[in-house]
Each structure stands twice: as structure tokens, then as C-alpha cells.
Amino acid sequence: xxxxxxxxxxxxxxxxAAKPAVIAAYPITPQTEIVEQIAEYVTSGDLESHYxxxxxxHSAMAACIGxxxxxxxxxxxxSSHGLLYMHEMIxxxxxxRLPIVMANVNRALGPGxxxxxxxxxxxxxxxxxxxxxxxxxxxxxxxxxxxxxxIAEDERVLLPVxxxxxxxxxxxxxxxxxxxxxxxxxxxxxxxxxxxxxxPRGYGPMTGPDNYYRFRWDIxxxxxxxxxxxxxxxxxxxxxxxxxxxxxxxxxCEDADVVVIALGTFGKEAExxxxxxxxxxxxxxxxxxxxxxxxxxxxxxxxxxxVIDRDYSFGFGGVVANxxxxxxxxxxxxxxxxLGGQEVTYNDIADFVRGRRPGEETWxxxxxxx
Amino acid sequence: MTDISRRSVxxxxxxxKEEYIYKCTSACAGCSSSLCLRYVLKAAGPDSVxxxxxxxxxxxxxxxxxxxxxVPVYNVAFAAAAACASGMSEAFAATGRDTNVxxxxxxxxxxxxxxxxxxxxxxxxANFLYICYDNEAYGNTGMQRxxxxxxxxxxxxxxxxxxxxxxxxxxxxxxxxxPYMATACSAxxxxxxxxxRKALSIKGPKFIHILAPCPPGWRYPTEKTVEMGKLAVxxxxxxxxxxxxxxxxxxxxxxAAMRKPEPLEDYIRGQGRFKNLSPETLxxxxxxxxxxxxxxxxxxxxxx
Numbered sequence: 234x235x236x237x238x239x240x241x242x243x244x245x246x247x248x249x250a251a252k253p254a255v256i257a258a259y260p261i262t263p264q265t266e267i268v269e270q271i272a273e274y275v276t277s278g279d280l281e282s283h284y285x286x287x288x289x290x291h292s293a294m295a296a297c298i299g300x301x302x303x304x305x306x307x308x309x310x311x312s313s314h315g316l317l318y319m320h321e322m323i324x325x326x327x328x329x330r331l332p333i334v335m336a337n338v339n340r341a342l343g344p345g346x347x348x349x350x351x352x353x354x355x356x357x358x359x360x361x362x363x364x365x366x367x368x369x370x371x372x373x374x375x376x377x378x379x380x381x382x383x384i385a386e387d388e389r390v391l392l393p394v395x396x397x398x399x400x401x402x403x404x405x406x407x408x409x410x411x412x413x414x415x416x417x418x419x420x421x422x423x424x425x426x427x428x429x430x431x432x433p434r435g436y437g438p439m440t441g442p443d444n445y446y447r448f449r450w451d452i453x454x455x456x457x458x459x460x461x462x463x464x465x466x467x468x469x470x471x472x473x474x475x476x477x478x479x480x481x482x483x484x485x486c487e488d489a490d491v492v493v494i495a496l497g498t499f500g501k502e503a504e505x506x507x508x509x510x511x512x513x514x515x516x517x518x519x520x521x522x523x524x525x526x527x528x529x530x531x532x533x534x535x536x537x538x539x540v541i542d543r544d545y546s547f548g549f550g551g552v553v554a555n556x557x558x559x560x561x562x563x564x565x566x567x568x569x570x571x572l573g574g575q576e577v578t579y580n581d582i583a584d585f586v587r588g589r590r591p592g593e594e595t596w597x598x599x600x601x602x603x
Numbered sequence: 604m605t606d607i608s609r610r611s612v613x614x615x616x617x618x619x620k621e622e623y624i625y626k627c628t629s630a631c632a633g634c635s636s637s638l639c640l641r642y643v644l645k646a647a648g649p650d651s652v653x654x655x656x657x658x659x660x661x662x663x664x665x666x667x668x669x670x671x672x673x674v675p676v677y678n679v680a681f682a683a684a685a686a687c688a689s690g691m692s693e694a695f696a697a698t699g700r701d702t703n704v705x706x707x708x709x710x711x712x713x714x715x716x717x718x719x720x721x722x723x724x725x726x727x728x729a730n731f732l733y734i735c736y737d738n739e740a741y742g743n744t745g746m747q748r749x750x751x752x753x754x755x756x757x758x759x760x761x762x763x764x765x766x767x768x769x770x771x772x773x774x775x776x777x778x779x780x781x782p783y784m785a786t787a788c789s790a791x792x793x794x795x796x797x798x799x800r801k802a803l804s805i806k807g808p809k810f811i812h813i814l815a816p817c818p819p820g821w822r823y824p825t826e827k828t829v830e831m832g833k834l835a836v837x838x839x840x841x842x843x844x845x846x847x848x849x850x851x852x853x854x855x856x857x858x859a860a861m862r863k864p865e866p867l868e869d870y871i872r873g874q875g876r877f878k879n880l881s882p883e884t885l886x887x888x889x890x891x892x893x894x895x896x897x898x899x900x901x902x903x904x905x906x907x
Contacts, residue, residue: 254697257690283693287686288723295683295720296690299654302677303694321680428675428691430650430702435670437678444667 238410240374240403244310244336244396245270247378249280250415253334254305254422257285257296261315262348263400264338268310290315294322294333301331302436304427306382309333312400313340313354320358326393327362327452329437330426332385333393336378339367339497339543340400341573349574350399352496352544355525356552362452364394364459365526367496369482371408374398376476377523382419383466389458391424399497401574413474456527463524480529482521485511489518491586492533494557495541496522499571499582503541506582517586522553531561538565539589541582545569550594566590570597612800615793619645628671630663633818633825635789635832636736637663640707642792643734644674646799651703652677652691656684656717658709659743660736684708686720689729696730703803704731710751711741714772725779725808732802732809735772736789738817746820754891755884756876758820764877764884768891776810777846784810785845790832794843794854801845814841822875831873839864839892842899851903861896 238246244267248256256275258268274280283300287293290311297307311319316337326333341351355365364384368374374396381394398404426434440448463480471477484504486492493503500521510517522529542551549555554567566589571577575598585597612618623644630637636659644651653676655661661678665671679687684706692704708717713735721733740758741747748758750770757764776784783805787795795813802809816831818824823831835841836856843854853861867889871877880888 255690255693257686283697285689285693285727285729287689288719288726291682292686292720292723295679295686296693298679298683299677299687299690299692300694300697301690303691303698305694305697307690307694322683325680325683428652428677428702430652430675433649433673433675435664435667435672435676435678438664438667438670438676439662440667 234412236410236412237407238371239266239405239407240371240398241266241338241405242270243371243375243410244378244398245274246410246412247375248308249274250413251306251308251379251382251419252280253282253308255283255285255297255300255307256309257287257293257300257307258309259287259290259293259311259315261312263340263404264310264312264315264336266404267336290319291322294319294326297333298322298326298329298331301333301424302329302426302428304422304424306386306422307333308335310336310338312338313342316354316358317342323358323361323363328448330391331393332391332424334378334381334385334396335393336396336398338400338404339397347573348400350402350498350543351572351574352397355395355397356544358395359526362392362456363526364392364524365397366394366524367397367522368403369497369501369521371403371406371410372476373478374403375410375412376470376474376478379415379418380466380470384459384462386422387462388425390455390462392452392455392459397497402498418470418473459527460529478523480524481531482523484519486518486520488516489536490516491537491539491589493517493519493539493541493582493586494522494553494565495519496525496543496553499541499543499577502577502579503582505579506586509579509583510586515586528556528560531557533557533561533563537589537591538563539568539585540565541568541570541585543571545572554594564592566592567594568597569594612793612796618642618793618796621645623649623673625671625673628663629665630659631819633828634659634663635817635828636660636738636815638792639736639789639795639813639815642796643705643707643799646796647703647705647803649674650701651705654679654684654688654691654704654706656708656712657681657743658712659738660707660709662743681712682716682720684712684717684720685724685733688731688733689724689727692729692731706731706733708733708735709742710735710737710739711749714750714770718775722775722779725776725781728807730806730808732799732811734811734813736813736815738815738820739769740820742817742820754888755880757878758876764880773812779808780849781810782807782848783846786812786814786841786843788814788832788836788841788843789816790829790836791843791856798845820876823873827873834865834870834873836860837865838867838870839896840867840870842896844899851899853899853903861900864892864896867892
């Protein structure tokens with residue numbers, strides 16, 4: 234059904250379609266509309282689910298862990314400080330091989346208090362064993378949330394998935410949204426190691442040095458297998474619902490000499506910048522990185538690359554730029570821009586490309602490179 | 604399988620013979636918390652899940668791939684037990700299962716780091732049984748003080764004796780008005796058994812606080828574990844009671860102790876952790892015991 238919705242509403246709509254039996258959540262700006270809307274669905278009966286209004290994000294993830302291993306599909310949503318407060322349990326969910334789906338509305342971290350978009354919150358969870366996808370449109374927030382359940386619950390994966398959408402610049406903006414009758418796109422939840430009192434097992438007991446690393450390797454093995462599962466699920470989604478996705482979304486990249494790489498809404502903004510640059514005769518393209526974990530195989534050979542990082546690893550550099558440098562050997566022009574909601578227009582992005590200095594780093598608004 | 608639900612239990616011999624915690628656990632000699640867990644599981648029966656945060660029971664169950672437990676045990680992070688249990692109980696409710704969800708947590712995981720999730724789950728009316736076995740310190744990590752360590756007790760982080768009183772966990776739990784809460788002590792297994800049975804027959808959040816003497820932590824000989832528990836009750840240091848839907852009942856052994864408590868020194872004397880206790884601290888402890896007894900007596904009589 235064609236409607237209009239915010240990014241947050243789109244996530245809630247996808248959750249309604251996925252029908253998790255248990256939802257545990259704690260409110261935080263700018264995620265609140267997701268948990269409010271889901272509470273409405275549960276109260277009205279549009280969604281049959283046990284909604285647990287927990288007292289903290291740590292407990293939100295703990296409750297999802299208990300419910301997931303108890304044998305039902307689960308969902309939660311958070312942002313920023315909430316994500317960091319549940320950090321311990323984020324590790325626990327992945328280590329417990331529980332296919333929990335979480336929407337994270339990307340937001341900066343205090344101090345000072347700042348509720349606007351930034352990716353540092355999610356990147357600080359990148360080594361936890363969660364799959365991470367970043368979306369750029371309201372429709373994609375819906376589609377990626379639906380697919381997240383299917384990917385997480387695949388027995389080749391059995392890892393949790395975090396769906397990331399930019400605070401306010403996507404969570405609170407309105408675009409068209411096509412919702413679906415999903416039919417059997419999501420099979421019934423089946424967790425091979427769900428709690429069964431007929432078959433008593435110990436979960437996460439003391440595990441010594443002779444065994445612990447095996448469980449860590451198993452997470453990485455599944456992370457590697459997840460690439461194929463993601464491709465399969467995205468292909469089936471395209472066949473069923475007509476919208477196709479991949480590890481990246483490329484725009485005018487085929488003949489591009491210079492490629493702008495960004496995540497989330499900046500990735501869409503970059504498409505407009507590319508059109509401007511092409512009008513000037515600069516053969517530019519944009520590549521919006523969708524999946525961050527598992528990190529995709531990127532072919533950027535022969536191109537110059539401009540990376541916009543809406544994050545920073547202090548004392549090191551932009552997380553995305555350095556990930557691309559490590560994985561491809563390319564020395565990108567690294568632009569740190571958009572922290573805490575700093576305004577970045579397509580004209581600014583075009584300027585980043587015009588003034589690019591491969592191998593260097595620029596803080597937008599601080600350095601005078603641009 | 605024996606139908607334990609129909610069996611009336613009036614003495615220890617009537618407690619089910621089925622074992623859900625096997626021999627050869629990693630528990631210390633004279634460990635009362637593993638003794639309590641044995642009776643908890645006998646009372647709960649096989650259709651039960653334990654949720655265990657970091658505590659001695661994390662270790663007692665054994666090292667992967669072995670386990671001494673014959674019910675599913677979900678080990679979870681220190682602060683997370685009550686929240687995890689509330690999620691699990693909702694999952695079982697959503698799938699129509701009556702499986703008992705039981706948190707078995709130490710005092711540190713309850714009165715300190717776990718108090719928020721315990722409070723949240725009880726306020727929400729989550730349907731599970733929370734059992735705190737209280738050895739009055741962080742036993743698993745080598746007896747550091749917890750909020751539950753009593754006044755005057757020496758621990759590895761209070762080498763001069765704890766300067767403040769034991770946190771009153773039961774009054775915190777009571778403030779949530781749970782349908783059932785009780786205290787118990789490892790020296791009275793039949794009482795514990797009955798309380799677990801009763802708790803599990805009631806829907807909603809249930810709470811049992813067990814005093815669990817600890818030979819290495821309290822510094823007494825291992826064979827004195829039962830005696831130490833009995834002395835705690837007989838001196839009035841620990842009062843056995845139940846509060847069902849708000850109504851308090853003091854249980855048998857404590858009724859006698861409250862009328863004529865044995866000297867507090869009998870309890871203190873046998874424990875190395877109270878060595879060199881000052882007379883002033885002992886006086887203060889005696890006052891606190893008396894105040895607690897009087898408060899409970901007044902409540903049972905309906906005076907307050």
C-alpha cells in the first residue's frame with residue numbers, strides 16, 4: 234500500500250509486518266516515534282506482541298536476549314547513549330547467537346548534549362558481532378528492517394542485525410512508502426538452540442582457553458557466510474517486491490574518475506552533488522555504503538575516492554575512510570563532516586570533490602581546504 | 604516422573620528424590636548456596652529454567668562442555684538477570700508455555716549491580732521468581748564487600764570491618780508490592796522448599812531472599828555451615844518470614860527466636876570476619892537486630 238511516512242514510522246510498519254512476539258524498548262530521542270508507534274499497534278491489536286516497557290536500554294537488550302533464546306522473534310530500537318548503555322548486552326546477544334533485530338537511529342554522543350545525526354554511536358559497536366546496515370531513504374528503512382529479520386534468523390547467520398538510520402535527517406523526514414503484504418517472506422521463527430526443558434543445556438557457562446576461541450571463530454565464519462545470505466535475501470526481496478538492494482548503492486559510477494563514498498542520508502545527498510559535478514565536466518559518481526558489517530568487497534581500482542565520515546576515531550581518523558584504505562589499498566581524501574548534525578549540503582559535497590587531496594584528511598568547517 | 608505437585612511435604616523425607624544438580628560441582632566445601640539450589644530445583648521440578656548472572660553459581664555449574672545442572676541454565680551478564688528473565692517469561696507466555704523462570708543470583712548481582720533491573724521487572728509485574736542467595740559479599744571474586752555485607756564484617760575490601768550497615772534489600776523489594784516475597788536460610792531446607800513451591804504457584808513477580816553462610820568468606824570451618832545458618836536465625840540476625848499479598852507471617856523458627864533470641868555473640872564468635880569487632884560496633888549490631896525484630900513483630904500484629 235502506498236502511503237507517506239517518516240523513517241521512524243517506516244521501521245515501525247516493518248516491525249508490524251514482521252510480527253515479533255516480544256518487543257522490549259526504552260525511549261530516546263530521536264528514536265521515540267518507533268517505540269510509540271509500536272505501542273499503538275500493540276494496544277490497538279494491529280500487532281499481537283508482548284511489549285516490555287523496560288527501565289533502561291541495558292534491560293531492553295537483556296529482555297530481548299531472554300525472549301529470543303526463549304524461542305520467539307524479538308525487536309528493539311534505540312539511539313546514541315541508549316546504544317552505548319546496552320553495549321555489554323550487545324556483545325551478549327551476538328555471542329549468544331541470537332537473531333535480534335534492532336533499529337538504531339544514529340545520533341551524536343555527549344557531552345554536550347546533541348540529538349542530531351552522527352554515526353559514531355553505531356561504529357562504537359562495530360566489533361560486537363552484529364551485522365550493520367545503513368539506510369538512506371524511508372522506503373529503505375522499511376525494506377531493510379524486514380530483510381534484517383530474514384537475514385538474522387537464517388541458520389547460516391544466527392547473528393543480530395542493527396538497522397541504522399540517520400537521526401532527524403531520515404528518522405523525522407517524510408517520504409513515500411510502499412508497505413507490503415509480506416506473506417511467507419519471513420518463515421516462522423526457529424532457533425536451533427532455543428531453551429527446551431526436555432533437553433536441558435547450559436548456555437554461556439564458564440568456557441576455558443581451549444574452547445573460547447572456537448566460539449569466536451564461529452561468529453566470524455557466520456559473518457563471512459552472511460554476505461551470501463544477504464545477497465540471496467536481497468535478490469528474493471527484489472523478485473517479490475520489486476526493489477533491489479546490494480552491499481552498496483552506486484550512482485553514475487560506471488565511468489567515474491572520482492567516487493564519493495558515504496553512508497546514510499549523505500550517500501543520497503552525494504547523488505545530487507554528482508549531477509552538479511557532471512554538469513561541470515567532472516566525471517564523478519557516488520557509492521553509498523549500505524552494509525558496514527560484514528564489510529563488503531569493494532572494487533575501486535583506478536578511481537580517486539572521496540570519503541565522507543560522519544564519525545571519528547580520535548587519534549586515528551575517519552572510520553569509513555580508514556576501513557576503505559585498509560580493505561582496498563586506495564588512499565582516499567577523507568572528509569570529516571556532519572558531526573552532531575552539522576549541515577552539509579550537496580554543494581558542500583561537490584566542493585569536497587573539487588578540492589580533493591588524496592591521502593589527506595579535512596575537517597569540514599575547521600580546515601580551510603574546502 | 605513423580606508428580607510432585609500432589610505431594611504434601613511435612614518433612615525432609617517427603618521431598619522429591621529427583622536431582623537437578625549433580626554431584627561433583629565446582630562449589631567450595633561446605634557451600635550453602637549450592638545446597639539451597641538443590642532444594643530450589645527439587646521444588647521447581649524439571650519444567651524450569653534458571654537465569655544466572657555472574658555469581659558463585661556461574662562457577663558451580665562447571666566448565667564447558669560439562670555441566671552439573673539438569674535444567675536449562677541461561678548465564679547472563681551481571682546486571683541483567685531480572686530483565687533477561689522477564690523477556691524469557693514473556694516469550695513463554697507468548698507461546699503458551701508454563702515453564703518456571705527462576706533467577707538465581709548472588710547478593711552483589713542483586714543489591715548492587717542488579718538492583719535496577721530487579722526493580723524494573725518487579726514494577727512491570729513480570730512473571731518469574733527471583734531468588735537472591737546472600738553470602739554477604741562478592742564470594743566468587745574473593746570476598747570483596749557488597750551492599751549486603753553486614754556492619755563490622757571484614758572483607759578483602761573492608762579489611763578494617765565494614766563501616767556501614769547491610770542494605771535492607773527486603774524493604775526495597777517490599778516497596779514494589781510483589782504478590783509473594785519471603786526470606787529463607789540454608790539451614791532450613793524444608794522451609795525453603797515450601798516457599799519455592801508456594802512462590803511458583805503464584806503469578807507475577809516473586810522474591811525469595813536466602814541467607815547463605817559461606818565458609819571461606821565468613822571464615823568458619825566447612826562443617827559448621829548448617830550450624831551457622833541456625834545461629835543466624837536463633838539470634839535474630841536473620842528472620843524467616845513470608846509476605847503474601849502484603850500480609851506478613853513470621854515463620855516457626857523465628858517466632859521462637861523473636862520471643863527469646865540467643866546471644867548475638869554466639870553467632871559472631873564463630874566467624875573470622877567479625878574478629879576484633881569493637882564493643883561499640885557489637886552494640887550497634889545488637890540495636891539493629893532488635894529494631895528489625897520489633898519492626899517485623901509490629902507489622903505482623905498489624906500495628907504499622
